[in-house]
Amino acid sequence: MGTVYAKEPVINEDAMSNTTDSEDPTEGPGTSPESRIQHIFHGDIKVKVERVHIEGLGRTKEDVILKHVSQLFKAETFKDVIFTSGVVKQELEELDMFQGVGVLIDTSKGPKARQDGLDVTVIVKESRRITGNAHTSVGNNEGSLVLGAKCPNLLGRGEHLTAEYSRGTRHSVGYNATFTTPLQGDIGKRFTATVFRTSGDFLSSSYKEIDHGTLLEVMLPSFLGQHSFKWEGNWRDISCLSRTASFAVREMAGHSLKSSIKHVFTRDTRNERIYPTKGYLLQISQELAGNRLGGDVQFLKGEAEIQLNRKLLKDCVVSCSLQAGLMKPLNYTETLINDRFFIGGPTSVRGFNFRGLGPHADGDAVGGEAYWAAGLHLFTPLPFMPGRGGLGDLIRTHVFVNAGNLCNLNLAEEQTVHQHLERLRDNFRWSYGAGIILRLGRIARFELNYVIPKTALHSDSINAGLQFGVGVSFL
Amino acid sequence: MATPLVRQAAEIHNRSRGDQPIIAEYLELYQQNEVDQILLPEQTQCLAVKTFLHMCNVKFHLKMRSNAEQMSPSKGLPFIKMGPQIISEFEPIVEHLSLKGVSLSGELSGSQRALLKAYMSLTVNRLHLAELYITWCDKLTVEEITKIRYGSPYSWPLTRILPWLKQQEVGRYLEAQGWNNKTIDQVYTEVDMCCKALSDKLEDQYYFFLDRPTELDALVFAHLYNLLTTELTSAKLADIVKKYDNLMRFCERIRQRYFLEGEDGEDG
Numbered sequence: 105m106g107t108v109y110a111k112e113p114v115i116n117e118d119a120m121s122n123t124t125d126s127e128d129p130t131e132g133p134g135t136s137p138e139s140r141i142q143h144i145f146h147g148d149i150k151v152k153v154e155r156v157h158i159e160g161l162g163r164t165k166e167d168v169i170l171k172h173v174s175q176l177f178k179a180e181t182f183k184d185v186i187f188t189s190g191v192v193k194q195e196l197e198e199l200d201m202f203q204g205v206g207v208l209i210d211t212s213k214g215p216k217a218r219q220d221g222l223d224v225t226v227i228v229k230e231s232r233r234i235t236g237n238a239h240t241s242v243g244n245n246e247g248s249l250v251l252g253a254k255c256p257n258l259l260g261r262g263e264h265l266t267a268e269y270s271r272g273t274r275h276s277v278g279y280n281a282t283f284t285t286p287l288q289g290d291i292g293k294r295f296t297a298t299v300f301r302t303s304g305d306f307l308s309s310s311y312k313e314i315d316h317g318t319l320l321e322v323m324l325p326s327f328l329g330q331h332s333f334k335w336e337g338n339w340r341d342i343s344c345l346s347r348t349a350s351f352a353v354r355e356m357a358g359h360s361l362k363s364s365i366k367h368v369f370t371r372d373t374r375n376e377r378i379y380p381t382k383g384y385l386l387q388i389s390q391e392l393a394g395n396r397l398g399g400d401v402q403f404l405k406g407e408a409e410i411q412l413n414r415k416l417l418k419d420c421v422v423s424c425s426l427q428a429g430l431m432k433p434l435n436y437t438e439t440l441i442n443d444r445f446f447i448g449g450p451t452s453v454r455g456f457n458f459r460g461l462g463p464h465a466d467g468d469a470v471g472g473e474a475y476w477a478a479g480l481h482l483f484t485p486l487p488f489m490p491g492r493g494g495l496g497d498l499i500r501t502h503v504f505v506n507a508g509n510l511c512n513l514n515l516a517e518e519q520t521v522h523q524h525l526e527r528l529r530d531n532f533r534w535s536y537g538a539g540i541i542l543r544l545g546r547i548a549r550f551e552l553n554y555v556i557p558k559t560a561l562h563s564d565s566i567n568a569g570l571q572f573g574v575g576v577s578f579l
Numbered sequence: 580m581a582t583p584l585v586r587q588a589a590e591i592h593n594r595s596r597g598d599q600p601i602i603a604e605y606l607e608l609y610q611q612n613e614v615d616q617i618l619l620p621e622q623t624q625c626l627a628v629k630t631f632l633h634m635c636n637v638k639f640h641l642k643m644r645s646n647a648e649q650m651s652p653s654k655g656l657p658f659i660k661m662g663p664q665i666i667s668e669f670e671p672i673v674e675h676l677s678l679k680g681v682s683l684s685g686e687l688s689g690s691q692r693a694l695l696k697a698y699m700s701l702t703v704n705r706l707h708l709a710e711l712y713i714t715w716c717d718k719l720t721v722e723e724i725t726k727i728r729y730g731s732p733y734s735w736p737l738t739r740i741l742p743w744l745k746q747q748e749v750g751r752y753l754e755a756q757g758w759n760n761k762t763i764d765q766v767y768t769e770v771d772m773c774c775k776a777l778s779d780k781l782e783d784q785y786y787f788f789l790d791r792p793t794e795l796d797a798l799v800f801a802h803l804y805n806l807l808t809t810e811l812t813s814a815k816l817a818d819i820v821k822k823y824d825n826l827m828r829f830c831e832r833i834r835q836r837y838f839l840e841g842e843d844g845e846d847g
Contacts (some may be wrong), residue, residue, distance in 0.1 A: 135698070240652070253647075339736075339737060339740070342649075343649060344652070347652050351660070351663075354645070354650050354665075355646075355650065357646060357648030357649040357650045358645075358648075358649035358650070359646070359649070359733060359741060361733065361734050361736075361737050361738055398734055399734055400733065400734055465661075
């Protein structure tokens with residue numbers, strides 16, 4: 105909760121011994137031998153916050169702070185005041201505008217001060233105008249070095265402007281500039297605008313993609329979960345990586361423009377993202393590209409993910425997850441390879457190479473328009489290491505079963521839902537195995553597994569035996 | 580006529596190269612959209628390859644793709660697809676086909692072959708650069724024809740960005756060749772000199788070498804025919820070619836022989 109300072113003047117021992125379990129909180133000035141007013145504080149004493157001072161504001165606008173500190177006036181008891189101060193401190197820190205926030209509680213001073221009045225002072229230290237940083241970040245199967253510069257609290261209401269340059273292990277180079285601001289002073293609601301350039305090599309499909317684009321996003325919390333509405337305008341340039349790229353991929357080479365809106369709903373009650381032991385995650389998203397929005401590509405895409413975690417006896421956790429996605433090209437167009445779904449890999453269906461599960465053409469993964477993937481895991485602490493403290497806490501063993509299928513459903517054809525579901529069930533692949541996972545703080549997770557793919561198609565790219573993976577989100 | 584032994588020896592020789600001894604049943608020729616996208620330099624190269632294939636009596640299927648330029652491994656057009664192999668641009672195609680045993684200049688002597696290569700460099704260098712200049716550096720042509728055609732398969736803002744990027748790329752290439760500082764009149768003079776040299780070599784013959792066509796004929800025909808018939812902002816280029824009667828007759832002769840009955844005879 106941080107440090108809360110409360111000053112009180114010296115009181116004599118008589119009064120002290122009476123306060124510990126007294127029903128009557130105030131002794132009143134008349135009973136004390138001292139002539140000055142004594143202030144005796146414990147949790148349930150009724151107080152009123154008379155004034156709130158804010159110190160340390162420079163470029164920050166007042167109304168932002170006032171929204172948060174005004175709740176102090178509603179506190180009725182001393183316990184309330186202390187608790188609310190902690191909440192205010194946390195909220196102000198979450199705004200990401202200050203280097204430090206401190207709260208000072210004092211009795212009211214001055215001629216008109218009430219007996220039970222309190223003065224609260226909120227002391228903030230603003231961040232510098234521009235800060236730079238260099239850090240590494242971990243994505244799925246890729247690490248990158250990121251150099252960035254940030255202007256926090258640009259206009260005084262919690263707006264941030266960030267510029268980043270990143271270089272990844274898969275030859276990806278990217279830079280982006282982002283402007284984000286809370287809406288209506290509420291930290292839960294954010295508006296973000298980004299201009300970016302990213303590039304990446306996709307060896308499993310023999311192509312390289314360079315993206316330039318802009319992104320506008322609004323995040324709104326609701327009582328059910330988080331909503332995110334996004335518009336993306338993206339110029340994609342695909343080129344083949346080698347002369348031996350398959351013709352199916354070569355035909356997709358070239359420029360395309362995607363203008364799409366996407367809605368994502370997330371409800372995450374897990375206790376942490378990397379190794380959750382309880383709670384569940386539900387994420388549903390829909391994306392519409394093209395049509396009236398402009399651009400070359402036109403499709404409608406929907407994806408859903410659900411993950412359930414439950415702690416069993418002692419330290420064992422059972423986790424089950426299911427992902428599914430479906431896309432449909434609109435207006436008699438065909439989907440491009442960089443819009444399709446891909447599954448397989450150490451962070452997806454294990455036992456297959458990255459993007460290795462699904463339709464292939466001449467050795468290149470071409471992706472599909474419908475998929476599902478499921479995983480069932482049992483995590484246990486290491487059998488011989490004590491579970492508490494030290495390295496034993498970071499390492500777990502797990503036993504798992506993964507399954508999935510990726511195919512094209514040809515939604516244009518006249519088929520019943522039953523036939524489509526059969527198509528998804530036909531030829532599905534599954535694998536099982538065991539391994540150890542290493543948690544890297546709350547940032548990433550390493551996995552080293554021994555996997556046996558039990559069924560696979562001839563065209564899949566499998567990775568039987570040891571498989572190593574690093575990432576943020578796993579199946 | 581060949582004895583069985585000679586025939587067997589020829590088969591073994593062909594098989595030992597690891598390639599099939601005969602051209603596949605058909606090959607596919609990829610180019611950009613003829614009607615609304617293709618530009619003068621690419622059209623010339625495509626017509627040259629088509630003429631060459633007609634002269635060699637090789638059947639092909641014409642495929643038009645708006646992203647043909649990005650599909651090509653060297654980013655140059657046209658490219659042909661024979662089974663799994665893809666070869667792009669005129670000279671590599673001619674060379675690849677000659678490896679397969681299909682060639683028009685197989686019977687030329689060493690010195691004639693050297694002369695052929697010299698004249699091919701002449702037409703490639705001068706006429707090709709002139710076409711690139713007129714398409715991408717002549718302001719009027721660029722604004723009214725080139726940018727619109729090049730950006731036509733895309734949506735805004737790519738219709739603006741991509742032609743601009745291509746113009747920068749062509750500008751750099753012409754600068755490396757020393758051509759970006761020329762004026763349009765100097766370019767017309769270059770074209771004129773080139774035509775004169777070709778006209779002098781051709782004289783009254785039917786073809787440039789011997790009495791049968793070679794790849795030089797295909798290339799020259801393609802350049803001249805497109806200079807005569809492509810719609811540009813001015814007819815200056817067509818007028819230059821029209822000055823040389825023997826070149827005009829040469830074009831007409833080739834067109835009548837190879838393109839009047841062929842299924843891919845129409846060029847714009």
